Amino acid sequence: MPENTPPRSPRHAKFCALTLTLATLLGVFGPHQSLAADAKASKYYEDALTRYDKKDLDGAIIQLKNALQIDKNMLSVQMLLGKALLQNGDVVAAEVALTEALRLGVNRAEVVIPLGQAYLAQGKQKLILGQPQFSLAGLPAAVQRELLLLRSAASADLGDLRGALKAIDEARAIDSTLPSVWLAEVPIRIRARQFREATEAAQRALALAPDSAEAWYQKGSILHVSGDLAATLAAYDKALTLEAGHVEARVARAGLYLDLGRQPEAASDVGELKRIAPKEPRAAYLRALLAERDNKPELARSALKDLVGLIDPVPIDFIRYRPQLLMLNGLAHFGLNEREKAKQYLEAFQKTQGNSAASKLLAQIYLGESNVDRAIEVLETYLKAQPADGQAMTLLGSALLSKGHHARAASLMQQALKTNDAPEFRTVLGLSLIRSGQSGNGVVELEAAYKKDPHQTQAATVLIRLYLRSGQASKAALIGENLVKQQPSNASFFNLLGMARGESGYLAGARSAFEQAIKLDDRLVSPKINLARLEIASKSYDAAAARLAAILKIDEKNTEAMYEMASLSDRRDQAAETQRWLEKANDLSGPKETRWGLALSDFHLRNGRPSPALEVAKQVSAKAPDDLSVLMAYAKAQLASSDSIGAKASLTSATRVADYNPVSQLQIAVLQLAANNVAGAAYSLEKALSGQPDYLPAMALMTEVELRQAEPAKAEKRARDIVAKNPKRAIGYSLLGDVAIARGQTPAALDAYRRAHQLEPSTDTLLRLFRTLAAQDGGKPAQLLAEQWMKIHPKDALTQRAMADGYARTGNFIMAKTAYEGLIKMSPDDSPALNNLANVMLRLKDPEAVKTSEQAVAKNPGNPNAIDTLGWALSQSGQNDRALQLLRDARLRDPGNPEIRYHLAVVLAQTDRKTEAREELEAALKSGQVFESSADAGALLKSLK
The missing domain is CATH 1.25.40.10 (Tetratricopeptide repeat domain)
Structure with a gap:
């Protein structure tokens, strides 16, 4: 079990020793005031829920708004309000409430369908197809099916009938036994005048649900456009017999009666429409025709x-x-x-x-x-x-x-390229190739132009920038020195030289070049910004701030200066200022400028906000879809948003663009593994090793990939090659240990891991050995190893966490409590550690469990596991009102977690909400997941029936 796997116990599997990467994906929503909501607000919610179930939508909305007057951050209230408003026809307000619920942390699976319905009703079809929040990735199958039907409707509205039918086919692949996945096809086929296919779909729906009013109405619609009016009337009659309030069937029949000259019957239907749907505009038009x-x-x-x-x-x-x-x-x-x-x-x-x-x-x-x-x-x-x-x-x-007659003449102009070998033409050709995305070929042309004529300054300046971008600072510096010799009064050339010197590590020379550039032309902004960068790097923050403020005073739209202001704010731990400057720079960026958007996306990711990171990355991708940095940033944001399918596609493009660059291909491979695309990672690593066969990081990662591909023989051969080429490095032996583990050869793995730890004692080598020893003698050898290590390395938080998790996993809760307390002393803001400590305290019946779990929630307010732990702790201490609110909140954030649903069911049963408790227990037990309270859940469900 990995060091960060939550320990388990018979009663409560709620330890959440999460990795740093996962923790960043959970998001930060600010102080979670709703967790301490007023009891009166909770009562308003419960009353609203009762009214909502009884279809008293107006009453439910009033009570929910009353609750929000007390606490606007109650997630469950915002969620129910959105659903009630949607059913009441107030789609704009519904979107606001549902979006707020999403911001507060409701699980996307809970909100994506009603939010999509609100979007459709507002004409926001393109957003349903384009916004990350409507991605299928990570949603349960049933929700994916309904979302696909929404996407089908959106595509059909936009005229993309092929896309609409494709979405329906995907929905049927999930479940073809529901009439809705067949009925959705009918209006699309009618629009395309494919009446046979429409009829087949309607018949399939009727076979599945012969008493469905909607199915009979859809059948009537096909017959109507086909001209069989007698059969059409019979179908509409059947639909209205089954459901007298079916508005579409009533409108269609009234219109048909008018076409047939049967005005009394039409008037009867129009009168009924006025009663059941007084705001139906088609009924008003029918009244006008009758009049x-x-x-x-x-x-x-x-x-x-x-x-x-x-x-x-x-x-x-x-x-x-x-x-x-x-x-x-x-x-x-x-x-x-x-x-x-x-x-x-x-x-x-x-x-x-x-x-x-x-x-x-x-x-x-x-x-x-x-x-x-x-x-x-x-x-x-x-x-x-x-x-x-x-x-x-x-x-x-x-x-x-x-x-009068007029002719439209359109003359198209074509630009021919000259084929002579003049250096200026090669320069133009090179620039053209670069702008079309063929940078490799473009560099070749520019180098040829510069070699033939060193006075091709345009080629030279572009080459300097390209060399700097690709890490070839020494090449850039050589060209820069030549430029300033040719034109010693050119301030821009001194600025380029300073940039090249700075990248090559010659900081004093860089400062001298920048200062000379400013001396030659004080109006030039770039060397001033470059000097500010040097000042930031040397921690001369006040000087940098003053320099940048002076630039922005003259030019308030200078995005370069704004970005450096953001960098400065980041160095000073001023997150809000960092975001403000990045957003301002990105908003003002040009149609081809990607840097500020990439920086903003990265900032959001670093601060645990995947949704805005993805939105920014998507905007940047539209500017430069084939840029390697953009593709990588987009893939990272997609991964953080659980869109592994989209990430795979982005990384496949990145692999193509990166060519055989080993460093880039290694980075792509790491992200491919995060997207669970092992084959894609292998391909990227093959390209990396084709360019540099002895590139150790790529060799090591390829060994791990081969293990994932169930090819231990290949992995062992590669690991032994690494040992042979790097006999004094631990990595080869660590990989041999991994191969042995994959083959179930524990003694061989222990020998390899011990050898690795002897060569390079580190947290990584220790934890590999720790994990293997944890399965022996009740974990005692592993704990002894960790305790000895911690005596020498008392600030090693990763090992301290592994040790604490190990104690908890083996049921030694007293030692686990001490170990987690030690970890929290090292990292006071470690929410997972606080949550684990709270769970240990629950095992020990420690009354401080509530206080500790409150601290865990305060550190990470959006974490459903931490919220659940607090709710469960409160229920154990008899505080069911507050516990109920918290557990509802946790369940909305993570509806796929059966343990959370069980805890909620327990409190619902205790507060005499037995019907709702049964629903939660049935959902938990049908999830197919193994959870520790499954036996208790089954027993509770039997007691409630």
Whole structure:
């Protein structure tokens, strides 16, 4: 068991000795005030939950808002409020509440579906397909299925029918036994006029759910567009028999009755719609049609006003993917002679259905505005699809007569490249290749140009920057020295020379060059910034701050200076200032500038904020999709956001871009392993070793990869090669030990690990040996080894943690308590250690367990394990009201954790919420995970039935 694996015991597996990497992924949400919420707020929530279950949405929303008046950070309140608002039709407020719940730490699986529904209702389809929070990665299968259906709907709205069907196929791959995964296909097929496929999908749904009103309605929709009106009516009748409140079926049947001239039946359905859906705009349009047929123009006009009164207040972006509503509101405004407003909706409708008859109305509006060109364009497009439409042909003829014939000439220009060997052309060619992403070939051309003519200063300056970027500072310095000899009065060349000298370690020479550049041209900002960098590096913080402030006083949009201000703030541990400067620099960056975005993404990752890191990385990727640094940053952010699929794709691109650079390929391989792409890591390492066969870090990592690929013979051969080439290094023996462990050869592993530790005594070699000894004699040899090491290295926190975990794992809670207390003395802010200590105290029935677990939560407020431990400790001390709130919070953050759900169920049962307790226990036991309280969970579930 790795040193950071949580120790286990029969009652409570809630130790969370997390690695540093995992801890950074949990996020920091600031002081978690909701953990100490007022009891009255909790009562408001429980009452709201009861009202919500009884469909009293208005009452539930009032009570939830009352709770938020007391404590706005109650995660469970924000979550339920979002769901209630969504069901009540207030989608904007629902999005706000659900987003706040996500910020507070609710598990994405809990919020992604209602949040996606809120986005769809607002016309934010592109965001559903593009935002990281709607990624499938890391979600349970059932949630992935529902999210895929949402993504299908979004793709269909955007006109991507192929993508919509692909998403449905992926949903069916998860579970094809649900009617929803078949019904989702029907409207897409209808839109594509693929009626046979639509019918097959509807029949599959009906076979699975013969009493589904939605399935019968969808079948009726297919029959309707196919022209079988008698069968259509029968299907709609069946749907409404099964569910009288099915609005879509009621609207469709009323419209069909009108088409058939059966006005009394249509009026009956329209009247029912007014009762069950008073805010349904299509019902208002049907009322207008009925009034018009009854020759009641004032009543028709009143109905049209009702319609526009319902749709106009809604921002057009909210309904831009609802063509029926766009068309109806356009027609209504046209009927009310409100042409400007009609144009807005008809134009939006035309973007989704360009070949409809609405084009003719638009053309009339354009002609009325004397916008003849636009009218011609619309009509010509329409007539390509409907060449026999006489009205459209007449309108187009009128437009052409009023405008006259004109020809559109488009001349395309091509730029030819000259093939002579003039150095200036090679310079241009080199720059062109670099800008198109072919930097390797571009450097070759620039070097050839500079070699042939050292006065090719443009080639020289670009080469200096490229050499500095690739770590070839000495080459850059040589060219810089030549430049300043050629042009001793050129301040920019002295600045470049200073940069090259600084990268090569000649700091005094760098300062001298920068100062000479400023002396030659005081207006040049770059050498001033470079001097500030030198001052930051030498800890002359006040001097650097003054220099940068002077630059920004003259040019408040200088992003270079802003970045250095961020670096300075970071050195001074001023996180908020660091973020402010980075965000400001990134906001002001140009369309090709990636540095500030990369720095901001890295800052978010370092501070445990994967979501904003990913969002920034994505924005930067749009600027430079083939840049190696961008690809690596994007992959890191994707990994931190649990999007291993996306990370694999980014790293595959990075492997291609990195070519055979061993250092870059090694970094890519490490990230590929983090993405669980062992084959990808192997490929990157093969490229690294092709470029440098004896590159030790790549050889060592390839050995580990071969072990993961179940190829111990290859791994052993490579490890022995490392030993042969590096006989005095520990790494080869450590790897031989790993090979022996993989083969189950514990004695051989111990010999290898001991040899490694003898050669290079370190925490790494000790912990390998410790882990192997932990399985022997109840872990006593391992503990003795760690205790002896700690006497010599009393500040080794990693070994102290391993020792503490070992005591807890073997049930020696008294020693574990002492060891964790020692670890906390070394690292007072170590939330996992505090949480583990609290769990040990629970075993020992120590009344200080609550206090210690509160400290763990205070250090890491978003950690569901720590919150659960505090809730469980409170329940053990009889504080069930507060425990219930905390355990609800933990369950929302980590719904896949059966132990948390069991703890919540215990407190729910104790507070007489038996139905909810049963739901939590059933979910925990169906999770398929082995958890320590499973037997207790089963017994409790039986007692509640």
